[in-house]
Each structure stands twice: as structure tokens, then as C-alpha cells.
Amino acid sequence: MAKTAIVTGGGQGIGRGIALQLAKDGFNVVVGDLNEKTAASVAEEIKALGVDSLPVVADVSDEASFQNLVETAHKQFPTIDVLVNNAGIALVATIQETTTAEFERIFRINVNSVFFGIKAVTPIMQAQGGGKIINASSIAGHQGIELLGPYSATKFAIRGLTQAAAQELAKDHITVNGYAPGIVLTPMWDLIDKRMSEIHGVPIGASRQKFIDGIALGRGEQPEDVAGLVSFLASSKSDYITGQTIVVDGGIDYV
Ligand SMILES: NC(=O)C1=CN([C@@H]2O[C@H](COP(=O)(O)OP(=O)(O)OC[C@H]3O[C@@H](n4cnc5c(N)ncnc54)[C@H](O)[C@@H]3O)[C@@H](O)[C@H]2O)C=CC1
Numbered sequence: 001m002a003k004t005a006i007v008t009g010g011g012q013g014i015g016r017g018i019a020l021q022l023a024k025d026g027f028n029v030v031v032g033d034l035n036e037k038t039a040a041s042v043a044e045e046i047k048a049l050g051v052d053s054l055p056v057v058a059d060v061s062d063e064a065s066f067q068n069l070v071e072t073a074h075k076q077f078p079t080i081d082v083l084v085n086n087a088g089i090a091l092v093a094t095i096q097e098t099t100t101a102e103f104e105r106i107f108r109i110n111v112n113s114v115f116f117g118i119k120a121v122t123p124i125m126q127a128q129g130g131g132k133i134i135n136a137s138s139i140a141g142h143q144g145i146e147l148l149g150p151y152s153a154t155k156f157a158i159r160g161l162t163q164a165a166a167q168e169l170a171k172d173h174i175t176v177n178g179y180a181p182g183i184v185l186t187p188m189w190d191l192i193d194k195r196m197s198e199i200h201g202v203p204i205g206a207s208r209q210k211f212i213d214g215i216a217l218g219r220g221e222q223p224e225d226v227a228g229l230v231s232f233l234a235s236s237k238s239d240y241i242t243g244q245t246i247v248v249d250g251g252i253d254y255v
């Protein structure tokens with residue numbers, strides 16, 4: 001019987017790359033996203049690969065909405081074997097310029113969502129005898145980055161939740177790990193680059209290029225580079241790994 005994975009933020013960028021990779025690995029994939037159109041389009045791409053897929057509109061920063069995502073998935077599929085807590089947003093600003101409302105919003109979307117996701121799938125995974133929870137951190141969760149202060153704080157927080165959940169859930173055969181990408185060429189980095197370049201008064205593209213220049217492997221990261229790691233973390237090959245957040249960044253010098 002095919003296993004099932006839920007990928008949040010699966011409608012574009014890294015989440016789409018992960019969803020397609022897990023489909024190639026044989027998982028049925030539930031694509032949870034705020035954006036109905038992109039979630040539906042990725043679900044169609046997945047079905048074309050020969051597995052089943054269900055798009056679900058969900059706001060992961062809202063506990064009831066996340067619970068509904070998981071319940072809807074579980075109604076269609078008998079097991080929830082993998083949850084990828086991928087959805088997140090960035091915020092580019094100095095700490096001084098960030099409002100309290102913005103700070104709280106990015107925590108609701110990036111961190112509360114991981115908390116809601118772990119709580120929603122744990123009873124299902126316990127009842128079925130195990131599962132894998134995989135959370136999106138970042139190199140910004142290993143090293144605070146100028147103009148990404150609140151964002152960095154959310155990604156450090158996710159590593160903490162990952163470690164604690166791994167300790168709590170090991171007895172239930174649930175592993176909890178994370179991935180920490182570097183500079184991935186997605187719509188998120190288009191936004192980060194635009195804002196950083198405006199702040200620094202440099203042409204669009206220059207801020208991203210400066211980060212890419214510090215990558216040992218000499219190129220920006222693709223969603224597929226992240227998806228390869230998540231494929232491993234979702235597979236039985238990683239059964240003895242838990243509580244880890246693994247950096248996949250092409251060798252960035254400051255991490
Ligand atoms: N792009 C990068 O360089 C890096 C990204 N990451 C992390 O990887 C994850 C994915 O990033 P990207 O694909 O680059 O982002 P993206 O902005 O390209 O895509 C994010 C997806 O999440 C969805 N989303 C946003 N808020 C949501 C919510 N409240 N509920 C449900 N869905 C929501 C969006 O609709 C979108 O489909 C994020 O957690 C990000 O912080 C980590 C390190 C580097």
C-alpha cells in the first residue's frame with residue numbers, strides 16, 4: 001500500500017519540489033497551501049506521475065485550518081506517514097524597523113504552524129505505529145543574518161521544537177528532523193533580493209548574487225537540491241536519525 005505525505009506550502013518553490021520528489025518516491029501527496037490555484041496545479045502534476053494527490057486549501061498559522069488539512073487528508077488516505085512542515089514567509093527589515101505586529105505574524109506563520117502540525121499528526125502517527133515529521137529551518141536558523149533577524153529567530157525556534165519533539169516522540173517510532181537550505185532560487189528569494197537591494201541601493205539581483213558568491217559549489221540552490229534531502233529523511237534509510245536539522249546549502253562559508 002502506498003504511503004501518504006502531507007507537504008505544506010506545496011504550491012510553489014521548495015514545497016513543490018518536495019511534493020514532486022515524494023510522488024516520484026511512490027508517496028501519495030497531499031498539497032496544503034493558502035493558494036488554491038497553485039495547490040491544485042501541483043496536485044495535477046503529481047497525478048501525472050502515477051500516484052494519488054489531494055490539494056487542500058489551508059492556512060497553517062491557524063490551528064483549526066491545520067487540523068482540517070490533516071483530517072481531510074486522513075479521510076482520503078488510511079495513513080499519514082510523513083508531514084513536511086514547509087510553509088513559511090520571509091521578512092526583510094532591521095529589528096528596529098520591524099513592528100511588533102510583523103514580528104508576531106512571522107512567528108505565527110513560521111513557528112506556530114510547526115507546533116500545530118506536530119500536534120495534529122501525532123495522534124494519527126501514534127495510532128498507526130510511527131511516522132516522520134520534517135520541518136523547514138534554514139541556514140538562518142544556524143546563523144543570525146542581518147536584515148533577517150525575526151526570520152532567523154523563527155528558524156532557530158523550529159530547530160528547538162524539532163529537537164524536543166524528537167525526544168518526546170521517539171517512543172512512538174516517530175522521527176522528527178529538519179532541513180536547513182541556503183539560497184534557494186524561489187519566489188521567496190525574489191522578494192528578499194528586491195527588498196535587500198532597495199535597502200542597500202544596489203540593482204535588483206545584486207544582493208542575491210552577493211550571497212551566491214559565498215557558496216562553495218558556485219551556484220544558487222534549486223528546490224530539487226532540498227528535495228533530495230527530504231526524500232532521504234522521509235525514507236526508511238533515515239530511520240536511525242532523529243532530532244537533526246541538516247544543512248543543505250552548497251557549502252556557504254559563514255555556517
Ligand atoms: N528560498 C530559500 O532560500 C529558503 C527557504 N527556506 C524555507 O523553505 C520554506 C519554503 O520556502 P520557499 O519555497 O522559498 O518559499 P515560497 O515563498 O516560494 O513558497 C512558500 C509557499 O508557502 C505558502 N504559504 C505561505 N504562507 C502560508 C500559510 N500561512 N499557510 C499555507 N501555505 C502558506 C505559499 O502560498 C507558497 O506556496 C520556507 O519555510 C522557507 O522559510 C529555508 C531556507 C532557504
Ligand SMILES: CC(=O)C(C)=O
Pocket residue numbers: 090137138139140181182183184188192
Ligand atoms: C530565505 C532563507 O532562509 C535564506 C537563508 O535565505
